[in-house]
Amino acid sequence: MSAGEPTDAVSKLCPNCGLCCNGVLFADVELSAGDDAGRLAELGLSLVKKESKLAFAQPCACFDKKLCKIYDERPKRCRTFECGLLKHVQGGKLDANAALKTISKTRDQAEKVRVLLRRLGQNDERLAMTKRYAQAMSAPVDLSASENNSELRGELMLAVNDLMQVLQRNFLK
Numbered sequence: 802m803s804a805g806e807p808t809d810a811v812s813k814l815c816p817n818c819g820l821c822c823n824g825v826l827f828a829d830v831e832l833s834a835g836d837d838a839g840r841l842a843e844l845g846l847s848l849v850k851k852e853s854k855l856a857f858a859q860p861c862a863c864f865d866k867k868l869c870k871i872y873d874e875r876p877k878r879c880r881t882f883e884c885g886l887l888k889h890v891q892g893g894k895l896d897a898n899a900a901l902k903t904i905s906k907t908r909d910q911a912e913k914v915r916v917l918l919r920r921l922g923q924n925d926e927r928l929a930m931t932k933r934y935a936q937a938m939s940a941p942v943d944l945s946a947s948e949n950n951s952e953l954r955g956e957l958m959l960a961v962n963d964l965m966q967v968l969q970r971n972f973l974k
Contacts (some may be wrong), residue, residue: 818908884972
């Protein structure tokens with residue numbers, strides 16, 4: 802593998818994915834020692850206290866659906882995170898085109914979950930998918946609704962289960 806290949810894998814995969822920034826993989830990201838919280842806030846991250854650390858919520862306010870707007874100044878955890886799919890491509894265990902197909906299928910599955918969340922009335926796209934899911938599932942069931950909420954909840958649970966399995970298998974290892 803040549804020295805340029807890891808960067809090449811990042812440039813091929815990451816702009817087509819974004820799952821680590823769009824609220825699908827993570828609900829929030831904790832800052833690390835050495836991160837300049839003041840500068841990150843100036844750049845657009847909304848920092849909140851999470852136990853004894855500072856964190857920012859996902860989807861990231863600096864993610865434009867393809868690229869990070871603060872890439873050169875992003876937090877340490879963002880700089881050091883590499884998903885399992887990227888690691889496999891960089892390690893020569895997986896072809897970039899196969900990885901792109903996995904990304905596409907995973908994004909389609911995440912969109913299926915989003916559609917079901919919207920159908921259940923959870924429309925706040927500013928929240929991470931896990932938080933939207935929790936809100937949708939904890940809402941009272943409206944038995945008078947034209948659409949059967951209990952069936953939709955069942956579909957949502959299955960769709961989230963399928964998505965979580967794909968994320969665990971391909972992105973979080």
